[in-house]
Amino acid sequence: MTKKTQLITLTGEELIRNPEDPCPTTAYLATLSESGARTQRTALNNLAYMFSDGKIEDATKFPWHNLRYEHSNSLPAHMLEIGYAKASVNKHLVALRRVLAEAYRLELFVDHNDYYRAVSVRSLRHESIPRGRKLEQSELDALVRACLAQTKNPALATRDATIISVLYATGMRRQELVTLNLADFDAREGKLRLTGKGSKQREVFISEDVVSAIEAWLVHRGRQLGPLFTRISKSGKVSIKRLSAQAIYLILQTRQKQAGIAPFSPHDIRRTTITDMLSADVDVLTVSAIAGHASADTTRRYDKRGDESKREAAQKIQSPFKGH
The missing domain is CATH 1.10.443.10 (Intergrase catalytic core)
Incomplete structure (x- = not known):
């Protein structure tokens, strides 16, 4: 029988947040764009619900500074078990680290070592098929x-x-x-x-x-x-x-x-632009600068040229088997 992973949650008085304390959730969301804040608010609400064993649904009411390493370390396995994809788990871990960082800056952690241990949980390694699609020129015209x-x-x-x-x-x-x-x-x-x-x-x-x-x-x-x-x-x-x-x-x-x-x-229009520029032989560093990416590797992940370009590339190299 497979052993069920258990999320370690806060209980009893650990769940009580002093309403006079500054709110790390609000502080974190204030640093994000409108769309980013909407996404991360949902993630934080999910985390608050899980870490409170369903008792708290609003992240602004959750005492983030009471989380310790054993709590955050038990999160990834639990989320995988209940059906979250690895990429989604990692997004929640980003939200967790950021809100804990705000709690630390707001001096809510009594011992700074508790903070450093709680945020030390690592993201899951994964490779995923790029999301989204490329729009054809005919679609843009339409x-x-x-x-x-x-x-x-x-x-x-x-x-x-x-x-x-x-x-x-x-x-x-x-x-x-x-x-x-x-x-x-x-x-x-x-x-x-x-x-x-x-x-x-x-x-x-x-x-x-x-x-x-x-x-x-x-x-x-x-x-x-x-x-x-x-x-x-x-x-x-x-x-x-x-x-x-x-x-x-x-x-x-x-x-x-x-x-x-x-x-x-x-975002698919953005993917289309990047793909079309790369297809037009614009070098990746220039495309990265236009797109505002900090790394050219990020730009490459937007490339949606797909199997057809890979098939064409395969035909451009000489096979050593040819003629035998």
Whole structure:
């Protein structure tokens, strides 16, 4: 009989959190983007539920500073046993380490050794098939056509077509898109200034066609300072309020259905950009810089050229068996 792994949980008074203490959950989530905070809040709520044996569902009410090495070390095996994939376990471990780090910075740990031992649990080693898919050029064209077909609301049509064009032209993340301001657009030089992960800034160049698309949108938006991409009412009135990352998701989902193409995630456009650049023989270091990746290895993981390119590569080398 296989021995069942047991998660070591907090019990009794260990589960009591002083409401006057600063909250490490809130502190950690405040460092993340809107979409990142949404994902990690779910992970932290899951962890709070597991470590309290179902007694606490809200991570902000969980006493993270009471966790010790024996608790965190028992987590990976338990999560695997109840059906989590290794990648998901590792994401939860990242959330755990980060929230414990915030608890340590907030001086909630009485003994700093308890903190260092609790965060020392290692991530699981795994290799997974890359997620997501690459969009074909015909699909990108169909998306833009679906936008421009909305003639009753030309501002909305132009904005959405421009958003899709900018996402594909630059490979930027949707959070980077919604943080763009008008001042970040340099039409003369043909470039955009982005603020990426960790508040790191970079500049990406765009083609004349994309510059023209942004200029067409600005005819509707106007030239007042503020967010580059803004909200539009159903009546077609353009506001100066910033779009959210979730709004970009919903815009793309709507246009995907209108275009009649297979579902895709916003990040798949980023994957498509990176793949198409690599297919066009742009060197990986340049693509990595455009994408805002800290490592070229990360960029390579986005490559979705698939089996066809591998098959073609296999034909380009001479087999020593040939002629025998």
